[in-house]
Amino acid sequence: xxxxxxxxxxxxxxxxxxxxxxxxxxxxxxxxxxxxxxxxxxxxxxxxxxxxxxxxxxxxxxxxxxxxxxxxxxxxxxxxxxxxxxxxxxxxxxxxxxxxxxxxxxxxxxxxxxxxxxxxxxxxxxxxxxxxxxxxxxxxxxxxxxxxxxxxxxxxxxxxxxxxxxxxxxxxxxxxxxxxxxxxxxxxxxxxxxxx
Amino acid sequence: xxxxxxxxxxxxxxxxxxxxxxxxxxxxxxxxxxxxxxxxxxxxxxxxxxxxxxxxxxxxxxxxxxxxxxxxxxxxxxxxxxxxxxxxxxxxxxxxxxxxxxxxxxxxxxxxxxxxxxxxxxxxxxxxxxxxxxxxxxxxxxxxxxxxxxxxxxxxxxxxxxxxxxxxxxxxxxxxxxxxxxxxxxxxxxxxxxxx
Numbered sequence: 001x002x003x004x005x006x007x008x009x010x011x012x013x014x015x016x017x018x019x020x021x022x023x024x025x026x027x028x029x030x031x032x033x034x035x036x037x038x039x040x041x042x043x044x045x046x047x048x049x050x051x052x053x054x055x056x057x058x059x060x061x062x063x064x065x066x067x068x069x070x071x072x073x074x075x076x077x078x079x080x081x082x083x084x085x086x087x088x089x090x091x092x093x094x095x096x097x098x099x100x101x102x103x104x105x106x107x108x109x110x111x112x113x114x115x116x117x118x119x120x121x122x123x124x125x126x127x128x129x130x131x132x133x134x135x136x137x138x139x140x141x142x143x144x145x146x147x148x149x150x151x152x153x154x155x156x157x158x159x160x161x162x163x164x165x166x167x168x169x170x171x172x173x174x175x176x177x178x179x180x181x182x183x184x185x186x187x188x189x190x191x192x193x194x195x196x
Numbered sequence: 197x198x199x200x201x202x203x204x205x206x207x208x209x210x211x212x213x214x215x216x217x218x219x220x221x222x223x224x225x226x227x228x229x230x231x232x233x234x235x236x237x238x239x240x241x242x243x244x245x246x247x248x249x250x251x252x253x254x255x256x257x258x259x260x261x262x263x264x265x266x267x268x269x270x271x272x273x274x275x276x277x278x279x280x281x282x283x284x285x286x287x288x289x290x291x292x293x294x295x296x297x298x299x300x301x302x303x304x305x306x307x308x309x310x311x312x313x314x315x316x317x318x319x320x321x322x323x324x325x326x327x328x329x330x331x332x333x334x335x336x337x338x339x340x341x342x343x344x345x346x347x348x349x350x351x352x353x354x355x356x357x358x359x360x361x362x363x364x365x366x367x368x369x370x371x372x373x374x375x376x377x378x379x380x381x382x383x384x385x386x387x388x389x390x391x392x
Binding site: 003004005006007008025026029030032033034035036037038039060061152164165166167168169170171172173180182 | 199200201202203204221222225226228229230231232233234235256257348360361362363364365366367368369376378
């Protein structure tokens with residue numbers, strides 16, 4: 001259970017599994033903010049990983065809204081289910097399979113998160129454009145230069161406006177025997193835009 | 197008016213004034229998330245500047261909660277008032293004066309934001325400890341090495357736990373005549389902790 005209204009559940013509160021990535025707290029709250037959520041909305045989380053973005057989105061859209069969490073990795077699906085149970089957030093449907101097929105089924109979305117889709121990101125962005133309502137938001141998180149480049153190419157050609165690219169680099173403190181050092185994390189790039 | 201539940205009002209939505217700083221969107225949402233807000237809470241925003249943190253906090257704590265926005269710069273006070281009017285958020289009291297005195301008046305706080313307090317930060321952190329409820333959160337944003345150092349020194353001595361230091365470096369895209377470049381912003385360090 002997360003008893004606060006603000007997003008930003010600490011990373012250590014989530015159950016973890018080997019080789020299943022988690023969108024870290026600070027990057028996650030920026031992604032959630034870029035989606036501009038409100039109660040009752042429909043959200044997809046493509047490449048849901050540990051389910052952290054799905055859970056934070058589900059809390060924002062409340063019980064009248066619905067999150068569709070999709071992943072092609074069975075470990076991610078299992079982990080997302082465990083985290084849904086842990087945080088007691090019932091308004092998430094977990095869908096196992098290829099996002100390029102599974103994205104076709106749910107009702108139209110108010111917001112679509114895309115993360116960790118590897119080489120298919122361009123196609124998934126194109127499919128997302130079809131599934132987004134007018135005014136809907138797309139939020140893509142990537143660590144790959146190739147994904148950033150291909151997303152930029154495709155976003156310009158599709159019906160999107162207010163394209164924003166934000167690169168986020170986080171460092172966190174760690175106590176050493178003699179003081180406090182900052183430990184750098186890898187930069188993450190968040191691309192967001194509005195469907196017109 | 198901000199019609200979404202998620203924090204992260206775009207910077208360009210706020211009224212601005214010369215020499216009055218604004219906590220930028222991405223840093224602001226991380227600060228708001230570190231405060232762990234919920235409806236009905238009491239929040240102080242010390243060094244409120246443009247009022248952007250006060251307004252986002254006020255939206256999270258809803259009409260049953262209250263934000264006390266303090267600044268010693270008259271331009272900041274005027275600008276905060278203008279932004280409160282623009283976003284139609286009535287649950288903020290704007291207080292002009294020295295935070296070291298003005299912090300003594302309001303009821304005990306669930307969360308205290310400290311930003312832009314210059315040389316007085318150490319004293320204001322000590323006063324904040326007195327004004328925070330047990331379990332309350334302190335969130336300090338700084339660009340100064342000296343402030344970071346002195347806050348760390350004082351937090352260790354006071355009744356705080358779960359001390360987190362997060363340095364955030366944001367780059368934003370800009371179109372050039374030949375492509376898209378990333379423009380770096382200065383790193384901001386966010387220190388947060390829980391009063392025990």
